[in-house]
Every structure is written in C-alpha cells, then in structure tokens.
Amino acid sequence: xxxxxxxxxxxxxxxxxxxxxxxxxxxxxxxxxxxxxxxxxxxxxxxxxxxxxxxxxxxxxxxxxxxxxxxxxxxxxxxxxxxxxxxxxxxxxxxxxxxxxxxxxxxxxxxxxxxxxxxxxxxxxxxxxxxxxxxxxxxxxxxxxxxxxxxxxxxxxxxxxxxxxxxxxxxxxxxxxxxxxxxxxxxxxxxxxxxxxxxxxxxxxxxxxxxxxxxxxxxxxxxxxxxxxxxxxxxxxxxxxxxxxxxxxxxxxxxxxxxxxxxxxxxxxxxxxxxxxxxxxxxxxxxxxxxxxxxxxxxxxxxxxxxxxxxxxxxxxxxxxxxxxxxxxxxxxxxxxxxxxxxxxxxxxxxxxxxxxxxxxxxxxxxxxxxxxxxxxxxxxxxxxxxxxxxxxxxxxxxx
Amino acid sequence: xxxxxxxxxxxxxxxxxxxxxxxxxxxxxxxxxxxxxxxxxxxxxxxxxxxxxxxxxxxxxxxxxxxxxxxxxxxxxxxxxxxxxxxxxxxxxxxxxxxxxxxxxxxxxxxxxxxxxxxxxxxxxxxxxxxxxxxxxxxxxxxxxxxxxxxxxxxxxxxxxxxxxxxxxxxxxxxxxxxxxxxxxxxxxxxxxxxxxxxxxxxxxxxxxxxxxxxxxxxxxxxxxxxxxxxxxxxxxxxxxxxxxxxxxxxxxxxxxxxxx
Numbered sequence: 001x002x003x004x005x006x007x008x009x010x011x012x013x014x015x016x017x018x019x020x021x022x023x024x025x026x027x028x029x030x031x032x033x034x035x036x037x038x039x040x041x042x043x044x045x046x047x048x049x050x051x052x053x054x055x056x057x058x059x060x061x062x063x064x065x066x067x068x069x070x071x072x073x074x075x076x077x078x079x080x081x082x083x084x085x086x087x088x089x090x091x092x093x094x095x096x097x098x099x100x101x102x103x104x105x106x107x108x109x110x111x112x113x114x115x116x117x118x119x120x121x122x123x124x125x126x127x128x129x130x131x132x133x134x135x136x137x138x139x140x141x142x143x144x145x146x147x148x149x150x151x152x153x154x155x156x157x158x159x160x161x162x163x164x165x166x167x168x169x170x171x172x173x174x175x176x177x178x179x180x181x182x183x184x185x186x187x188x189x190x191x192x193x194x195x196x197x198x199x200x201x202x203x204x205x206x207x208x209x210x211x212x213x214x215x216x217x218x219x220x221x222x223x224x225x226x227x228x229x230x231x232x233x234x235x236x237x238x239x240x241x242x243x244x245x246x247x248x249x250x251x252x253x254x255x256x257x258x259x260x261x262x263x264x265x266x267x268x269x270x271x272x273x274x275x276x277x278x279x280x281x282x283x284x285x286x287x288x289x290x291x292x293x294x295x296x297x298x299x300x301x302x303x304x305x306x307x308x309x310x311x312x313x314x315x316x317x318x319x320x321x322x323x324x325x326x327x328x329x330x331x332x333x334x335x336x337x338x339x340x341x342x343x344x345x346x347x348x349x350x351x352x353x354x355x356x357x358x359x360x361x362x363x364x365x366x367x368x369x370x371x372x373x374x375x376x377x378x379x380x381x382x383x384x385x386x387x388x389x390x391x392x393x394x395x396x397x398x399x400x
Numbered sequence: 401x402x403x404x405x406x407x408x409x410x411x412x413x414x415x416x417x418x419x420x421x422x423x424x425x426x427x428x429x430x431x432x433x434x435x436x437x438x439x440x441x442x443x444x445x446x447x448x449x450x451x452x453x454x455x456x457x458x459x460x461x462x463x464x465x466x467x468x469x470x471x472x473x474x475x476x477x478x479x480x481x482x483x484x485x486x487x488x489x490x491x492x493x494x495x496x497x498x499x500x501x502x503x504x505x506x507x508x509x510x511x512x513x514x515x516x517x518x519x520x521x522x523x524x525x526x527x528x529x530x531x532x533x534x535x536x537x538x539x540x541x542x543x544x545x546x547x548x549x550x551x552x553x554x555x556x557x558x559x560x561x562x563x564x565x566x567x568x569x570x571x572x573x574x575x576x577x578x579x580x581x582x583x584x585x586x587x588x589x590x591x592x593x594x595x596x597x598x599x600x601x602x603x604x605x606x607x608x609x610x611x612x613x614x615x616x617x618x619x620x621x622x623x624x625x626x627x628x629x630x631x632x633x634x635x636x637x638x639x640x641x642x643x644x645x646x647x648x649x650x651x652x653x654x655x656x657x658x659x660x661x
Contacts, residue, residue, distance in 0.1 A: 115556050
C-alpha cells in the first residue's frame with residue numbers, strides 16, 4: 001500500500017520535502033549531540049531530564065488517545081467513527097514512533113539501547129514502558145494494516161483481528177499508566193509522587209489527542225476532498241470537553257493537596273511552577289498561559305453553541321492542545337527537578353540543538369501522519385468514488 | 401579507636417581469601433595517619449557482610465580547608481574536573497549542611513553547622529531506588545557486602561538512576577571525561593561519555609585489602625569504615641556510642657553512611 005504515498009500533486013510533494021528538509025537539518029544537530037555528548041543540551045546535574053523526556057510524556061498521551069475513537073466504534077458499534085478509526089490509529093503509530101525517537105535521542109549510549117532487552121529488569125518501570133510502547137506500536141501497525149487492506153479489497157476485515165483490536169484498548173490505557181509510573185514511584189521526587197498522576201495523564205491525553213484529531217479531520221476536509229462529516233467531529237468535541245473538565249479537576253486536586261498541607265517539599269514545586277522560586281521564574285509565564293488557555297477552552301467547549309460552530313471549535317481545540325502541551329511537554333518534567341534533591345533551584349532552558357532535534361522528531365511524526373493519511377485516503381478514494389457513481393452523491397476524490 | 405580497628409581487621413583477616421593484588425605492600429608501607437587507616441595486615445581482600453561509613457562532621461568542620469578525601473578519591477578514580485557546574489562529575493564532595501540535610505535544618509541552627517560543609521557521597525542504601533529503576537541491571541546491590549555497584553559498559557545512559565537517587569549522588573558524563581582528567585591513574589578505568597558513575601566504596605581497593613581512598617586520606621579521623629553486621633566493628637561501636645543521623649531517613653532507602661553531628 002506504500003506506493004500510494006509515492007504519487008501526489010505538487011502541494012503534497014512540497015509539504016513532504018519541506019518536512020524532510022527539517023528532518024535532515026535536525027539530523028545534523030543530532031550528529032553534533034552524538035559526537036559531543038548530551039552536554040550540548042541544557043540538561044545537567046540537577047535537571048537531568050528535560051525537553052526530550054517531556055515530549056515523550058506528552059506524545060504518549062497523543063498516542064493513547066486513539067482509544068477514544070477505537071472504543072466507541074468497536075465496543076459500542078458507534079458507526080459515525082467508522083471513517084476515522086484508521087485516522088486515530090495512524091496518529092497513534094506516528095506518536096509512538098516519536099516517543100521512541102525522543103527516548104533514543106535522550107540516552108547517552110543509544111547503541112546500547114538493546115541492553116534493555118538483553119538484560120530485562122522487571123523492577124524497572126522503564127523496562128515496562130519500553131514493552132508497552134513497542135507493543136502498542138506493533139498492535140496499531142497490525143490493526144491498521146489489516147483493516148485498511150480489507151477495506152481496499154471491499155471486504156470485511158478477518159475475524160481474528162477483532163480480539164487484537166479489543167486488546168489495543170486496555171493497551172492504550174496501559175501505555176500512559178506505565179509512563180506515569182516512570183515518575184510516580186520515586187521517593188526522591190515529591191512533585192511526581194502522586195497517585196493522581198496516571199489518571200491525570202489519561203485525562204489530559206483524552207483531551208489533547210482527540211483535539212488534535214479534530215484539527216486533522218478539518219485540515220483533511222480543507223486540503224483533500226475527504227469529508228469526515230459533522231457527527232464524528234461533534235462527538236470528538238464532546239470527548240475533548242469531558243476529558244478537559246476532568247483534567248482541570250485533577251490539576252486542582254493536586255494544587256489543593258500541596259497548598260493546604262503546606263508541606264514544603266510538595267509546595268515548593270508548585271511555587272516554582274506558578275510563581276517562581278528564589279528568583280527563578282522561568283516556568284511561571286508558561287504555566288499562566290497554560291492555565292488561561294485551559295479555562296478559556298473549557299468555557300468555550302462547555303457551551304454547545306460554540307462547540308457546534310466549527311470555526312470556534314478549531315480555536316478551542318488549538319487552545320486545549322497548547323495548554324496541555326505546556327503542562328506536560330514543558331512544565332511537568334522540569335518542575336520535578338526544581339528544587340533539586342539537595343534543595344537547589346537550578347535553571348533549565350533547552351538549547352538550540354535540543355530544540356532543533358525535537359523539531360526534527362516532530363517533523364518526522366508529521367511526515368508519518370501525512371504519508372499514512374495519504375495511503376488511507378487513497379484507499380478510501382477508490383472505495384468512495386465507486387459508491388459515488390452508484391449513489392450520485394457529491395464527489396469525494398482520493399486524497400492526492 | 402585502636403581497639404575497634406584491631407577487632408575489625410582480625411575478623412576480616414580471617415576471611416581473607418588471598419586474592420590480594422600486588423600493590424598491597426606499596427600502599428601499606430605508606431603513612432600511618434590518625435584516622436582509620438589500616439595497619440600492616442595479612443594479604444587478602446577486606447570483606448564484610450555490609451559495609452558502612454560513619455563520618456564525624458565535627459572533626460571535619462575543624463578542618464574547613466581540608467579537601468584530602470575528595471582529592472584522593474577523584475584522583476584515584478579518574479574523575480574529570482569540569483568548570484561548568486551543570487557538567488560536573490562528583491563521587492564525594494562537600495555540600496552545605498542545609499543542602500545535605502535539607503529536611504533537618506532550621507533557621508536558628510548553630511551557625512557552625514548551618515554553613516559548614518558536610519561530606520556527601522553515595523549512601524550505598526540498603527534499599528537503593530537507583531537499583532530498582534535501572535532498566536538494564538547496570539547498577540546493582542552486591543549481595544555479599546551491600547555495595548551498590550556500577551557497570552559502565554552496560555549502562556545505556558538513560559539517567560533514570562540519577563532521577564531516582566534522593567541524594568544527588570550520581571553523576572552523568574555529559575561530555576567526554578577523558579580530556580578533563582588531570583592525571584590519568586592507570587590502575588583504574590576511565591569512563592566514556594554518556595554513562596552514569598558514582599562512588600563504589602572503593603570496591604577495587606577492598607578487593608586488594610585496602611580501605612577506601614577517602615578514609616585512608618583523612619588525617620583527622622573523621623571517616624570510619626567497617627562492617628555494620630559485626631557488632632564489634634568500629635562503625636557499630638561508634639553508632640552505639642554517639643548520636644548519628646542519616647540523610648532523608650523518611651524515604652526508607654536505609655542509607656549506610658551515618659553522620660556524627
């Protein structure tokens with residue numbers, strides 16, 4: 001099916017080549033990092049994990065969110081999602097790949113990465129996260145390949161794929177739970193030592209992921225003739241609304257526990273995050289932007305009139321996505337290190353090298369989404385075109 | 401202290417396996433200082449069921465300018481010296497009391513304690529969180545004597561152990577350390593960039609019958625090293641006689657470095 005990604009119009013190729021250029025430039029920056037060591041990043045003794053691991057955390061959520069389309073369609077037979085389950089799965093595949101890439105650029109000896117499999121250590125949550133992420137990738141590759149292949153031939157997918165799809169549902173929950181467990185079980189880091197971390201990860205994932213999917217659906221409608229229709233977008237919008245409400249609720253729970261108990265080792269992290277600590281307020285402006293976007297987007301989404309108006313829904317979805325990206329992709333990891341275990345207040349700012357490598361990985365993810373969506377829509381295009389001739393509906397052409 | 405030492409070495413001498421390296425005589429012919437430095441003893445490794453260290457901060461404070469233990473450790477182990485604090489690699493160093501004992505300081509603490517540095521190093525915890533999180537088994541607690549070991553060749557550099565250590569005792573090689581080693585000690589390996597390292601209670605010296613380099617270097621008897629499982633060891637007697645504290649005891653890691661304050 002890959003051949004479908006190799007034909008396209010000029011716009012398609014301009015977009016693909018632009019992404020590849022970004023990836024190429026990022027690769028040069030990675031060579032620099034590889035040759036000189038991770039010292040070229042803003043990371044150091046005190047802030048040991050930063051931008052890379054934060055992107056991993058955020059993107060695991062985006063990947064897990066595919067379950068929000070798979071579950072209603074396969075468990076509740078919610079037909080409106082029929083067209084977009086594959087889009088959700090393709091986002092999942094791209095996001096997990098980005099997660100794995102972010103881990104690989106973060107480790108000091110990438111060529112030794114397979115030591116994790118050579119010397120499996122079941123007590124380490126990183127070992128389980130590796131299994132969870134790679135397993136989820138394999139599951140989604142199999143599921144999308146089989147279902148799209150069947151669709152291409154105009155047949156129902158084989159029966160054996162159903163249990164695999166059902167398995168992918170708890171597996172999606174597991175990837176974000178285990179990723180939360182990376183942080184939530186460390187006595188050294190009180191900021192993350194909260195039982196609500198995994199639920200919060202899931203809530204924010206189920207808001208950010210579907211918000212992104214809505215944006216992708218609407219972009220597809222604009223740049224291709226694939227129209228997802230109104231109902232799936234509206235249902236996704238409701239999912240985003242509930243998930244965002246639960247996410248904000250859980251954040252407030254965290255703030256209450258830290259502030260009311262007043263225990264310094266918990267409170268100081270929140271002070272750093274929202275107000276700044278000992279003159280270091282690198283995170284505070286970001287967190288206020290995140291908080292304002294969160295509240296604004298929720299107010300917008302809760303109002304059915306706003307939600308139903310797609311132009312406003314787009315604004316709300318961008319706000320949700322940005323708010324949660326700042327929260328998880330910027331603040332959550334770094335704040336765990338400020339103050340440090342010794343009570344110091346280090347300043348961490350990612351370097352250009354770090355940001356360029358990250359940009360490259362995001363470009364890689366976007367390239368994967370583009371290529372995979374192209375394949376899906378091309379397959380769909382044939383299928384839909386045939387039906388159009390039969391039913392004389394408005395023309396829907398292939399995604400090239 | 402002499403009595404404790406003698407008892408300690410009697411026990412360890414009995415368990416000597418004759419595996420000592422050739423450098424024993426070289427080392428023990430050297431100075432005999434006031435601290436817990438070993439007297440000449442039969443060849444063989446130093447062994448214990450659980451190694452532990454007691455640091456007398458008061459003796460240490462009396463010698464505010466002394467840096468002998470740090471220098472001895474870092475030269476023995478080829479620890480690089482970086483100017484930029486974010487790249488620093490440290491096995492043992494002086495940390496202010498308020499940082500080392502973050503949860504035990506208060507604003508009205510005696511001035512001498514507040515700002516005077518405390519020696520910190522890997523605590524060789526009995527329940528080490530760094531070992532629990534390592535995804536490759538590159539760091540582990542040695543069954544026979546409780547030392548938390550490091551395999552620099554297996555370490556993938558994920559730094560999960562650095563994140564999990566509540567004491568900041570682990571260092572990552574953010575850059576190639578070799579150009580920054582002042583004088584390479586041929587008896588000990590250098591590390592490559594991208595791996596984690598830390599104090600190993602000088603397991604390589606213990607195997608050759610020598611005390612840890614820092615203990616040996618301390619001229620003021622501020623560092624004591626011995627077997628926690630032996631009720632007559634130097635460390636046990638100090639612990640039973642003196643008031644001692646450990647860093648972050650509430651976390652359940654059971655550090656094996658104790659402090660007399």
